[in-house]
Amino acid sequence: MADQSHSKPVHHQEYEKKQHREEMKQQVLTFALMILFTFIAFGMVIFEVDSYFIIPTLIILAVVQVAFQLYYFMHMKNKGHDMVAVMMYGGVAVAALTIITFTSIIWW
């Protein structure tokens, strides 16, 4: 959050205001989408859609929601989050590797 300090020049303030408006729009939009996704997910389960379809769709919706959460609400799309991304994807990769091993080598 950039502070509204009065020491900044006027054009800078205006720029920031515009940025904030843009940010707000995105947040509202993603929030609406996330609620929509949740409704879709519940709806599919309530209407007993075929499980071959429902499981992958639910997973995809979940992943997209996590991405929204991280990138829009937790600001990972903004500058200065490269290291955070490296660490998170690194962790995901190691976890995925572990799961792949267990399913392919041990339990297969």
Next chain:
Amino acid sequence: MSTAVAQKRGLGAVIWDYLTTVDHKKIAHLYLVSGGLFFLIGGLEAMIIRIQLMKPDNDFISAGLYNEMITMHGTTMIFLAAMPLIFAIMNAVVPLQIGARDVAFPFLNSLGFWLFLFGGLMLNVSWFTGGAPDAGWTNYAPLSTTSPGHGVDYYVMGLQISGAGTLIGGINFLVTIVNMRAPGMTYMRMPLFTWSVFVTSTLILFAFPALTVGLFLMMFDRMFGSAFFDVGLGGNAIIWEHLFWIFGHPEVYILILPLFGAFSDIFSTFSKKRLFGYSAMVFATVLIGFLGFMVWAHHMFTVGMGPIANSIFAVATMAIAVPTGIKIFNWLFTMWGGQIRMTAAMLWSIAFIPSFTIGGMTGVMLAAAAADFQYHDTYFVVGHFHYVIVGGVAFGLFASLHYWWPKMFGKVLNEKLGKLAFWPFFIGFHLTFFIQHFLGLMGMPRRYWVFLEGQGLATGNLISTIGAFFMAIGTIIFLINVVYTSVKEKKVSGDPWEHGRTLEWSIPSPPPHYNFVQTPLVRGLDPLWVEKMDGKEGMTPAEPLGDIHMPNASILPFTISLGTFIAGFGFIYQVDDPIWLVAVFAGMGLTLGSMLTRSLKDDLGHHIHKEELEEDIKKGVGK
């Protein structure tokens, strides 16, 4: 040493100071002393193993005690000696190298240490309570799940507690290096030691959770009647092996990478040259860290994973030799044409190159999955990993201690004694372990209590034992050197090697507790050298002289860790008698209560005022 002032305050005050300190330099001392102590204990265990194997059919110790000895030797050396000694160097050096006044989370730094220490104590208490762990440092199920007595329970609880400390330490250094670099210190200007600590910390962050999970499953199996590893009840013993090695292989790189970094700094300082191929070195370090996660199953070639899995892991393993080779050549090229000074630190570093290369070479031999069916679980493997761990990690620790001792304690370790310690250790090391490769090829299995007469193994084993005594002599001379230096040697300046290149050499030895009077401005790789080349005395400050904010000392890390220690005993013994649940609740109560206190009580730290700093500058700290 640095406690000269403190000594006037009496012993009690000094002890209290160390119990509560959050200063990375003092935590380095704590890690050094306790890691050193565990190193001696592990060394003693090694000597006992070697005496038992000195001659055929020996009965120096019983078979059961032998199993405890090898288990505790491996566990102690890896988790309680090598790791903390590395953490000692990391704590002593990294904040100074990046121009920071402390680590990002000083409180957690202290917590990490105390958890490690209590975990280590817990493991060693087992010697006195009816038997140490005896299922090998790898603790494979079902050997471990069926091992009678409480030995393996101590392994599980001790490593769980100290592992939590390591994880905390790793995260702390990650955040420190990402966030606390001085102005101008970009990633590609970080000294290689800092770089390798950064990669190492990432490995800790990703690898230790696998151990944590494995230990929890093992704990449930042994203490609460679950059957994760019990084939008879539908479990699977192989899961432990995978979890252990998903952690275990990165762990061996966690051990070696920081010392790769230290060697890089040492070679460049004592060759009076910039590190050759800096960016290639950084790249190789990152690549080793990355590949280190994809090779764990090379410890399991004989488990029956099938030819496809074996081939994949074999190729991935061999690939690691490439970045490692890059490093070896860059060190050689750093020395090439340099003004080499043969200090003790340099001696250890130069000896490391051929020793470690042999270890890497046998590693590639082991990585050939088909051939590994012959090598696996023989003394060939023992030879391999001692070449990389002693020839790499132990040599690296000795080199780093010689190199950074003046920064830690204000005195240069005596060079003559340093070299005198090196030679017996170096000769003893090769005597002990080189022959073990051949013993392995001749069919001597690892972890066996005795070998028999007429198997042709007697001479090799005797040579190996003789070598071990040489190493012990070297270690003792090093210890004598530490005492001699603290009594006899003179105080040195901030830059005792005169060719110091990195930030830690721009401040006094040992540094004041706030490290830098003013945060330095970094203008290039090897920042101090850049300034020296411009004809300047020290660093240009990046900020005006002002108040410095420092964290307060706290006893809470100690009490949090003590709580886990008490609860650990409770967990182990509640199997015999539920009354021990009292210890679980009391211990966890202490831990959680201390955490609660920490959360509720604001602790904003304190300021060192400008006037005090000006006083210090007059006394010569500013330079």
